[in-house]
Amino acid sequence: MPNSKLKQAFESGKFVVTAEAGPLKGTDITELEEIAKILKDKVDAVNVTDQQSSVMRLGSLAVSHLLCGWGIDPIYQVTCRDRNRIGLQSDLLSAAVLGIQNVMSLTGDLPAAGDHPQAKPVYDLDSVSLLSVIQALNEGKDMMGNELKGKTDFFAGAVVNPGADTEASYELQILKMEKKIAAGAKFFQTQAIYDAILFEKFMKRVEQYKVPVLAGVIPLKSAGMARFMNKNVAGVSVPQSMIDKISKAEDKTSTGIEMCADLIKQLKGLCRGVHIMAIGWEKKVPQIIEAAGI
Amino acid sequence: MDNHYEPKVVAFCCHYCAYSAADLAGSMRLEYAPNVRIVRIMCTGKVDTLHLLKAFEDGADTVYVAGCEEGSCHFQEGNLHAKMKVIQAKMLLKEVGLEPERLEMYNISASNSVLFARAADEMTELARKLGPNPLKKARGEVK
Amino acid sequence: MIVGERKPFEQIWESVKDLKSLLVLGCGTCVAVCQAGGEKEVGLLASELRMKSQLGGKNIKIGEATIERQCDREFFDKIKEQAVEFDAILSMACGAGVQYCSEILEPMRSIPALDTRFIGVTEVEGNWAERCRACGNCVLADYGGICPMTICAKSLVNGPCGGSKNGKCEAGQDKDCAWVLIYNRLKKQNRLADLNKVMTVKDYSKQTHPGRYINEVYLKPKMEEKSAQ
Numbered sequence: 122m123p124n125s126k127l128k129q130a131f132e133s134g135k136f137v138v139t140a141e142a143g144p145l146k147g148t149d150i151t152e153l154e155e156i157a158k159i160l161k162d163k164v165d166a167v168n169v170t171d172q173q174s175s176v177m178r179l180g181s182l183a184v185s186h187l188l189c190g191w192g193i194d195p196i197y198q199v200t201c202r203d204r205n206r207i208g209l210q211s212d213l214l215s216a217a218v219l220g221i222q223n224v225m226s227l228t229g230d231l232p233a234a235g236d237h238p239q240a241k242p243v244y245d246l247d248s249v250s251l252l253s254v255i256q257a258l259n260e261g262k263d264m265m266g267n268e269l270k271g272k273t274d275f276f277a278g279a280v281v282n283p284g285a286d287t288e289a290s291y292e293l294q295i296l297k298m299e300k301k302i303a304a305g306a307k308f309f310q311t312q313a314i315y316d317a318i319l320f321e322k323f324m325k326r327v328e329q330y331k332v333p334v335l336a337g338v339i340p341l342k343s344a345g346m347a348r349f350m351n352k353n354v355a356g357v358s359v360p361q362s363m364i365d366k367i368s369k370a371e372d373k374t375s376t377g378i379e380m381c382a383d384l385i386k387q388l389k390g391l392c393r394g395v396h397i398m399a400i401g402w403e404k405k406v407p408q409i410i411e412a413a414g415i
Numbered sequence: 416m417d418n419h420y421e422p423k424v425v426a427f428c429c430h431y432c433a434y435s436a437a438d439l440a441g442s443m444r445l446e447y448a449p450n451v452r453i454v455r456i457m458c459t460g461k462v463d464t465l466h467l468l469k470a471f472e473d474g475a476d477t478v479y480v481a482g483c484e485e486g487s488c489h490f491q492e493g494n495l496h497a498k499m500k501v502i503q504a505k506m507l508l509k510e511v512g513l514e515p516e517r518l519e520m521y522n523i524s525a526s527n528s529v530l531f532a533r534a535a536d537e538m539t540e541l542a543r544k545l546g547p548n549p550l551k552k553a554r555g556e557v558k
Numbered sequence: 559m560i561v562g563e564r565k566p567f568e569q570i571w572e573s574v575k576d577l578k579s580l581l582v583l584g585c586g587t588c589v590a591v592c593q594a595g596g597e598k599e600v601g602l603l604a605s606e607l608r609m610k611s612q613l614g615g616k617n618i619k620i621g622e623a624t625i626e627r628q629c630d631r632e633f634f635d636k637i638k639e640q641a642v643e644f645d646a647i648l649s650m651a652c653g654a655g656v657q658y659c660s661e662i663l664e665p666m667r668s669i670p671a672l673d674t675r676f677i678g679v680t681e682v683e684g685n686w687a688e689r690c691r692a693c694g695n696c697v698l699a700d701y702g703g704i705c706p707m708t709i710c711a712k713s714l715v716n717g718p719c720g721g722s723k724n725g726k727c728e729a730g731q732d733k734d735c736a737w738v739l740i741y742n743r744l745k746k747q748n749r750l751a752d753l754n755k756v757m758t759v760k761d762y763s764k765q766t767h768p769g770r771y772i773n774e775v776y777l778k779p780k781m782e783e784k785s786a787q
Contacts, residue, residue: 202712206759228719231711231729242712249716250759264759282720289741290722293753300716300756312720355723465598468605507602510567511609553613 123259123276123307125222126194127166130394131308131333136415137394139196139310139335140406141168142188144179153184156403157191163407166223168196168310168396172203175235182212186219196278197221200229205245210254210263217258217273225278225310226251226301249300252277256305279306281334283314283323284356295326302330310396312356313339315363317387324391333393340381340399340409344368378405382412389415420557422476422542424451426535427466429459431489433481433523433531440528447532448539458482460493467504467518474551476542481521481534494522514545559588559679560652561686562595562672564603571610573669574648577618580607581644582671583637583659584624585651592686595650595672597624603650603671619644628655634662641666694764700752702743707760709736715757 130137142156160167167188171181185195197216199209216224226248232240246254254264261272279301285291298309314320314336324334339357341347344367347359363380370376385395395415399406428434434455440447456462459482470478480501482494498520505515521534551557564570574580582604590596604622611618621644625633628651641647646667649656652674659668676688691708698705707713711729718737721728725738744750 228712228714230721233729244712244714245762246759247712247714247716248719249756280720286723287725287738289725289738289745290718290735293718293737293741296753297716297718303756355721355728463598465601465605468602468609472605472609507567507606511606512613513609550609550612553615 123222123274125166125276127196127223128276128307130165135165136389137166137333137335138164138410138415139166139168139394139396140164140403141170141396141398141400142184142403143170143173143400144181144184146176146178148179150179150184150187153187154191157188157193159404160406161192163410164193164397165394166194166196168198168225171198171200171227171229172235173230175202175230175232175237175240177235177237182216182219182221185216185221189220194223195221196223196225198225198227199251200227201244201246201248201251202229202232203243205243206254206264209246209251210258213255213258213273213275214269217275222274222276223278224255224275225280226255226306227280248279249297249304252279252301252304252306259305276307277305278308278310280311281309281327282312282356283320284312284358286356286358298327299330302332306332308333308335308393310335311337313337313350313354313398314388315357315359315384317384317391320388321391335394335396336385336388336392337396337398338381338384338388340377340397340402340405341367342377342402343373374405378409378412381409382414385409385413385415389413420543420547422450422539422547423474424448424535424538424542425454425470425475425478426451426538427454427456427459427462427478427480429482429489429493430455430457432483432487432525433459433521435525436481436523436528436531439526440531443528445528445532447535450539450542451535458488458490458493459497460488460490460495462497462500464500464504464507467500468507471508471513471517471548471550474548474556476545476548477517477519477538479519479521479534479538481523481531484522484524487524513549516541517545517548559591559677560654561592561675561678561688562589562652563675564594564599564650565671565673567606567610570603570648570671571607574607574618574646575611575614575616577645579619579621579644580646580648581621581623581637581641582607582648583628583641583650583668584622585626585628585649585655586624587627587629589650589652589655589672590624591680593683595652600624600650603648607648627651628658631658631662634659638663692765693760694769695761697757700755700757701740702747702749702752704736704740704743706736706740709734709739711736713760715760 169181169184181198185197188195228248232242255275255277257264258273261269281298282294285294344364347364350357351359397406459480480497482497488494501520505518509515523530547557582600584597584600585595600622604620608620623637627633641663648671649659649668650671656668656670677690678686678688681687693707711727722735727733727735
């Protein structure tokens with residue numbers, strides 16, 4: 122049975138807080154170590170992204186292992202973009218051996234989005250079947266049914282996008298969430314939320330599944346950032362009122378933190394926790410947590 | 416320019432409009448450049464991109480397609496098809512290294528003898544300005 | 559049909575400019591339909607090559623011919639004699655045809671004039687779109703007739719991904735999200751329940767290449783056996 126710190130946090134009934142660390146391009150881990158020091162004991166777990174935005178970076182396997190060494194419970198993100206089923210299963214076994222206990226299954230952005238657009242995309246598995254594979258490894262078998270000498274013990278999570286903007290994509294997201302739960306997902310993190318009312322509707326729809334959901338939040342740094350996300354990031358919809366507020370603010374940093382904290386307060390009663398994606402602002406996460414009173 | 420150079424201009428004219436305009440220009444004794452060789456076709460829609468390329472291969476200095484005004488083609492859309500063929504031929508001429516300006520599309524109504532004469536003059540003048548078809552020089556047909 | 563796109567002229571010219579003679583060979587089937595390599599296109603390309611060659615002070619002898627298809631050996635009979643008079647063949651067929659040309663007319667060299675793009679349909683003349691990736695394991699019955707392997711940029715069998723925005727794909731606003739299309743189609747067919755099935759992962763072993771499909775029923779009996787009867 123998985124027994125990671127994150128799982129224990131869910132079981133304790135507390136409002137769970139997770140953050141995100143995105144590896145950089147290169148081998149210099151000083152920044153990562155600083156972020157780890159700041160986040161340690163402030164959050165229940167930290168996601169490590171896997172070649173985020175399809176930009177080639179230091180791997181999530183290595184960084185997750187480093188976080189373990191620095192006293193943080195990592196969530197090892199695995200996308201289906203770069204490795205086939207052989208590579209994925211192997212890396213999962215490697216992760217287990219390196220002490221990583223939480224895993225998150227994602228599809229992964231297209232190579233065209235990143236800095237190696239000529240790369241051949243793999244997508245041998247998808248986020249649903251990857252969860253089934255994790256389940257199999259947890260039971261001591263690979264996906265072909267071969268017995269393993271030593272099994273894994275992963276606490277598996279997945280993502281869901283409550284901001285899906287057409288009837289078709291919204292219904293499909295819910296359907297996919299069901300499939301992911303059937304395939305072994307034990308917790309979910311969402312894409313960034315900016316509308317507590319819409320989120321409440323979504324939570325009402327999925328509460329029947331009794332699986333913990335962590336609401337994703339992204340603190341705004343500027344109006345430009347909000348507009349960029351509205352235009353380019355699927356499922357994210359920053360309301361005009363928030364764009365105006367950050368636009369007019371003199372001290373954008375403290376306004377951004379304040380707005381994020383306010384949002385977390387609104388979301389607090391609706392779900393089991395929050396996932397703070399402070400892109401480039403990882404060191405400000407403790408301030409956000411304090412301002413939100415969580 | 417070489418004073419032996421007398422431009423050869425080829426004009427594909429549709430029977431119902433441009434060719435009628437040519438006739439009218441004749442009746443009205445309008446003066447225009449004598450360099451134009453007219454090819455009468457029932458509709459400019461019949462012109463194929465290959466005809467346009469071959470005209471240049473055969474030594475034409477400039478070429479134009481003259482059809483009815485848009486919306487008034489006797490065969491509905493023939494002149495619109497011709498317009499696309501001219502665009503395609505211009506692209507191919509450019510690929511090869513010939514000036515795409517040597518080829519043009521005109522829309523001339525049957526009564527517009529003045530425009531017919533002007534087109535002939537314009538394309539002849541253009542041929543003088545651009546010089547002989549580069550293929551002729553490359554083939555040693557002109558000095 | 560197999561949709562091909564003529565290579566940029568510069569690229570074609572680079573591969574033929576040093577030849578003394580060249581036969582431009584068209585194909586009358588798929589590439590003729592998508593207006594890339596049929597008889598018409600042979601005429602245009604040959605004209606372009608003649609002009610380019612002359613402008614450079616040379617005079618490559620350019621022949622033109624089009625056969626029904628370059629993927630069936632019988633059709634090459636018509637041009638076999640003519641072909642040997644040339645240095646090389648500039649084939650306007652798809653990749654399969656170009657290869658067959660080299661094989662059947664060996665040691666004649668064949669140079670491709672097209673880039674083979676995909677198996678697709680004519681949405682409207684001038685606009686050809688991919689529909690099938692020849693995965694060898696067709697499951698279109700489960701997806702309302704829309705192929706997730708092909709139409710989904712990530713070939714997801716349990717889609718969509720989180721990048722679907724406004725019914726469009728993460729790859730670009732000009733691409734529809736396959737899964738939104740599948741959902742809407744199944745809705746029209748009253749078969750939304752089909753989506754509840756968890757689709758098993760694709761068996762990619764069927765796609766190892768080069769592929770071969772033999773139907774013994776159609777293999778012609780050996781001539782010796784025939785004459786023994």
